[in-house]
Amino acid sequence: MIITGSIAEVGKQVKEWKLNGLCVGLVPTMGYLHEGHASLIEKSVSLCDKTVASVFVNPTQFGPGEDLETYPRDFSHDCELLKSRGCDMVFHPDAAEMYPPDFATWVEVQSDMPKQLCGKTRPIHFRGVCTVVNKLFNIVTPDMAFFGQKDAQQLAIIRRMVRDLSMNVEIVGCPIVREKDGLARSSRNTYLNEQERAAAPVLFRSIQHGRELIKKGERDARRLIASMKELLEKEALARIDYVDAVDGETMLPVNILDTGVLVAMAVYIGKTRLIDNFTVDSSLLSGK
Numbered sequence: 001m002i003i004t005g006s007i008a009e010v011g012k013q014v015k016e017w018k019l020n021g022l023c024v025g026l027v028p029t030m031g032y033l034h035e036g037h038a039s040l041i042e043k044s045v046s047l048c049d050k051t052v053a054s055v056f057v058n059p060t061q062f063g064p065g066e067d068l069e070t071y072p073r074d075f076s077h078d079c080e081l082l083k084s085r086g087c088d089m090v091f092h093p094d095a096a097e098m099y100p101p102d103f104a105t106w107v108e109v110q111s112d113m114p115k116q117l118c119g120k121t122r123p124i125h126f127r128g129v130c131t132v133v134n135k136l137f138n139i140v141t142p143d144m145a146f147f148g149q150k151d152a153q154q155l156a157i158i159r160r161m162v163r164d165l166s167m168n169v170e171i172v173g174c175p176i177v178r179e180k181d182g183l184a185r186s187s188r189n190t191y192l193n194e195q196e197r198a199a200a201p202v203l204f205r206s207i208q209h210g211r212e213l214i215k216k217g218e219r220d221a222r223r224l225i226a227s228m229k230e231l232l233e234k235e236a237l238a239r240i241d242y243v244d245a246v247d248g249e250t251m252l253p254v255n256i257l258d259t260g261v262l263v264a265m266a267v268y269i270g271k272t273r274l275i276d277n278f279t280v281d282s283s284l285l286s287g288k
């Protein structure tokens with residue numbers, strides 16, 4: 001497995017692969033990899049000839065007072081996991097390689113999409129994500145790129161960016177990977193102390209509760225959200241940031257629960273902000 005922090009080296013290697021007719025997959029990450037990331041790597045390895053993972057804690061997607069400095073990092077563990085899952089190249093640049101001191105160009109989806117859900121409390125987050133993902137696409141020129149459905153708003157915004165800017169890359173969304181007790185895998189789970197870790201599956205319980213209500217015939221988004229919030233509020237360590245039902249493509253709020261609606265939440269457990277979601281599909285609506 002090639003490990004490099006150099007944009008030029010990535011370009012040279014990918015060019016050689018492409019001259020040999022090989023298909024290249026990219027898995028963008030911020031490191032501290034877990035089974036959720038591993039599933040993205042495996043998907044890429046299964047669909048592409050070569051897989052590149054980027055490991056870069058992108059400073060421009062963190063707002064003031066967020067966890068940029070404390071974001072967990074363990075590059076040697078990341079490399080072990082990536083190698084064991086068949087990754088061919090790791091791109092691990094430092095911030096100076098990605099952002100020259102006079103960096104001044106941004107990529108932003110300028111609709112209401114990035115202002116909903118997580119965008120309400122993280123106003124510059126998606127501008128930072130779009131900018132770095134755009135740069136990674138330019139550096140790696142992947143045929144396919146893989147993102148987790150846990151970050152559903154991020155995935156929808158990246159799809160929009162790719163469509164609007166006619167980018168030549170196929171975006172592949174991959175299912176949420178969960179712990180045995182339902183907690184969605186996240187690098188930030190490591191912030192939870194023992195008590196908080198025990199409390200954190202309340203997000204999944206609320207998701208399951210919401211799904212059950214829809215199966216039983218609930219179609220009113222406001223009632224569903226109120227009931228999901230009620231369950232969350234029973235957990236003393238949980239503080240709700242939002243629970244919302246939105247159109248899965250536009251991220252705009254909906255009143256009726258129908259196919260393609262995204263039900264998403266962000267909840268603080270102690271000081272750690274966790275996110276989770278599910279999408280309403282025809283099987284849920286038919287009670288299965």
Ligand code: PAF
Nearest residue numbers: 028029030058129132151
């Ligand atoms: O989902 C993440 O880990 C990040 O937002 C991403 C896509 C790697 C961009 O920094």
